[in-house]
Structures are given as C-alpha cells and as structure tokens.
Amino acid sequence: MRVLLFGCGRVGRSFCELLSRKRNITASASISLVGVATRSRGCIYNPYGIDVDNLLKWEALTGRLDALLHEGGLILNDADEMLEDLDYDVLVECTPSDFELGEPARTIIKKALERGKHVVTANTGAMSLYYDELMEGSLQRGVSLLYEATVLSGTPLFSLVREGLPGCHVKRFEGILNGTCNYILSVMGMGSSFDEAMLEAQRRGLSEQNPWFDIDGLEAAAKTVIVAKSMMSLDIDIKQVSINGIRNVTMQNIEEAKRKGGKLKLVSRIEINSDGLDISVGPEILSLNHPLAYLEGFSIGALLLTDIIGEVCISGSSSGPKETAYSLLRDVLSIKRG
Ligand SMILES: NC(=O)c1ccc[n+]([C@@H]2O[C@H](COP(=O)([O-])OP(=O)(O)OC[C@H]3O[C@@H](n4cnc5c(N)ncnc54)[C@H](OP(=O)(O)O)[C@@H]3O)[C@@H](O)[C@H]2O)c1
Numbered sequence: 001m002r003v004l005l006f007g008c009g010r011v012g013r014s015f016c017e018l019l020s021r022k023r024n025i026t027a028s029a030s031i032s033l034v035g036v037a038t039r040s041r042g043c044i045y046n047p048y049g050i051d052v053d054n055l056l057k058w059e060a061l062t063g064r065l066d067a068l069l070h071e072g073g074l075i076l077n078d079a080d081e082m083l084e085d086l087d088y089d090v091l092v093e094c095t096p097s098d099f100e101l102g103e104p105a106r107t108i109i110k111k112a113l114e115r116g117k118h119v120v121t122a123n124t125g126a127m128s129l130y131y132d133e134l135m136e137g138s139l140q141r142g143v144s145l146l147y148e149a150t151v152l153s154g155t156p157l158f159s160l161v162r163e164g165l166p167g168c169h170v171k172r173f174e175g176i177l178n179g180t181c182n183y184i185l186s187v188m189g190m191g192s193s194f195d196e197a198m199l200e201a202q203r204r205g206l207s208e209q210n211p212w213f214d215i216d217g218l219e220a221a222a223k224t225v226i227v228a229k230s231m232m233s234l235d236i237d238i239k240q241v242s243i244n245g246i247r248n249v250t251m252q253n254i255e256e257a258k259r260k261g262g263k264l265k266l267v268s269r270i271e272i273n274s275d276g277l278d279i280s281v282g283p284e285i286l287s288l289n290h291p292l293a294y295l296e297g298f299s300i301g302a303l304l305l306t307d308i309i310g311e312v313c314i315s316g317s318s319s320g321p322k323e324t325a326y327s328l329l330r331d332v333l334s335i336k337r338g
Helices: 010-021 023-027 054-062 079-085 105-114 124-141 158-163 181-188 194-204 213-214 217-234 251-259 321-338
Strands: 002-006 033-038 043-045 075-076 090-093 116-123 170-176 262-273 276-287 300-306 308-318
Touching: 002 079, 010 054, 010 321, 033 054, 033 079, 043 079, 054 213, 075 079, 075 217, 079 105, 090 213, 090 276, 090 321, 105 116, 105 124, 116 124, 116 321, 124 194, 124 217, 158 321, 170 217, 181 194, 181 213, 181 251, 181 262, 194 213, 213 217, 217 262, 217 276, 251 262, 251 276
Parallel strands: 002 033, 002 090, 090 116
Antiparallel strands: 033 043, 043 075, 170 262, 170 300, 262 276, 300 308
16 A cells, blocks of 8 residues: 655654554555655655655755655655656645645645545544535545544544444534643643643644634534534534633633532533534533543543443543554554455
C-alpha cells in the first residue's frame, strides 16, 4: 500500500516518526511512504518508497523536505501534481483544519477520491463541514474515507463503534473532546486563574493554531458534528449546535461545581429526548460518579449509551500529534485489511 502524505507539520511529522518506529508492522503490511507534500517546504516522491529516517533527518537539519535527494526520487514544485498525476494507493491528509471553509483539505480529499484513491484524514474542519459530500464521493468511487484522527485523536471511537459494537444503536453521546479546554479547567480546579491556565496550556502546545477555536468551543463543536453524522446518522450542521466555550468561566464557577459535589467540564452532548434533538457543547457540572468527571489535564474521552449493552466509556490520556498520527496509521492498516 503506497502512501502519499499531504502535510508534514506536527501530525505529519509524527506520522513519519511512527512509520519509522513501527517499521516491523508497516513492512509486514507492505505499507510504504512514496510521497510527501507541504505548502512551502517542498514536495518529494519516490515510487519505490522514501527512506523515512533519512527524510526526518534532513527535515530536522534543513527544515525542508526536498533537501532529501535519493535515487529514483523526484523533487516536485507542485503538491497538486502529486495528487493528480502520480501513483499512490492512499492519501494521508494532514493539512491545517479550517473551520469556516474547510480548505485546502476539502479540495485535496475530493481530488484523491475522484482518482479512486483511499483517503485517511485528520482534518476536523473539512470533515465537519463536508462530511456528506466527501462520504458520498468515497461511496461513488468504491474507496474508503476514514477519519478516526478527527475526534479523540489516538483513542479509537469510530473504529470501536464500527468494529466493536456492530448492531448497537448509539442513543446518547457525551464527550470531552477538547484536551486544551479540559487542561485549562483542570488547572483552574487547582486554583489558577483562566489567564494563567491558558498560558500554561499554550506553553505545552495547543491542538489548533488559533487557540480561540478551542477556547470558544468551535473545535469541540466541529467534532460533535462528525460524531452526530457518523455514529448517529443525524442530518445536522454546525449552526444547529448550541456552542458555549470556556472563555467566560470564572473561579466562582469552578468553586460552585465543587460545592455541588462535581467538576466543571466542557461537555459535547448529543441526545434525542422527548423535546427533540439536544446537540450542544458547553461547560457542565459533572457529578463525581460520572465516568468523564475523572478526566484531568489533556485527557479526552466519551461515554456512549447504546441500546444493547448500555454504557460504554473510553478515554485517552492525551490528544497530541503522536496520538493523532497513530489513528492515521490505524486507518491505513484498516484499509489494508480491507
Ligand atoms: N496537532 C494536533 O495535536 C492535532 C490533533 C488532532 C487533529 N489535528 C488535525 O491534524 C491536521 C494537521 O495538524 P498539524 O498540527 O500537523 O498542522 P500543522 O503543524 O500546521 O501542519 C500542517 C501541514 O500542512 C501543510 N500544508 C498546508 N497547506 C497545504 C497544501 N495546500 N498542500 C500541501 N500541504 C499543505 C503545511 O505545509 P508547510 O509545512 O509548508 O506549512 C504543513 O506541513 C489538522 O487538520 C488538525 O486539525 C491535529
């Protein structure tokens, strides 16, 4: 399975590191990296496979990908040319998420699907805005479009439901989907102000380049839309999600949660009740016997209520590039397994 990687920033680089670290698995599954494209740091292609260790070494030394010269390889100026003209089996897409237009990921994914290529993406922005269109494109061409990395990073959610809960209907979803917000609320719970907690989160690295997408709940809302469409077959868009971020959370709110015997968390909720559909992202007090109340720091997780086996809870301790890269690899392996 020949992989073309689009985007080699935090997640793309981690994906390359994982390919190197898990070379026994990728070798036995015949997975090879044949191309890497960036916006401004060069593009390379080798139909016989790129030496990933060399690629990482030269990228670390020069900041560029096209510093790697290798036998039989091509250095290209144009990422589109790779997408549209060169041979590969699966596109791994990790360009930045745009929560308003979904570009450039929407166009990149569409072009690969139109050529009959499988696609694996980490792009929460494009998948939340164009889920229906992109899934339709993959169905028409009979190829896979997998997006495990878009929600809960490395913790399996969609594959868990797809492969581990066949026949189960998810009736309610509750999630802590944004690690940055959970980190800020946890630090505030230990006595820091919002500004101090935000600064500390920034020092440790935020998931999105614009921190307000995290703080104002937009990133969590985009993930909630993907869950609603994918796991609960709901026909909704982000405008229908009631979104409240944590920008205005005060120490008084944190103390009030403690007084009530709970913890304040940014919760994504999808529930169909007697009043209709409740789909929201906002700060909620979770009682201490709620499984998600125990997620601290950058942890993320979800509680699913199913019609057959009741509640299923999953959590992960972090949601950074390394975990996201693992989901991309897991999706590639799923496609390889058919
Ligand atoms: N970071 C996380 O922890 C995390 C977690 C979950 C999901 N995600 C998702 O993963 C994706 C990647 O995130 P990231 O943090 O790795 O972003 P990033 O560090 O900003 O890297 C983005 C990469 O995409 C490249 N790129 C941009 N436009 C391109 C184009 N038109 N053609 C080819 N390459 C292009 C950039 O090229 P240059 O190098 O030339 O700028 C860069 O290499 C995003 O959709 C994000 O939402 C990230």
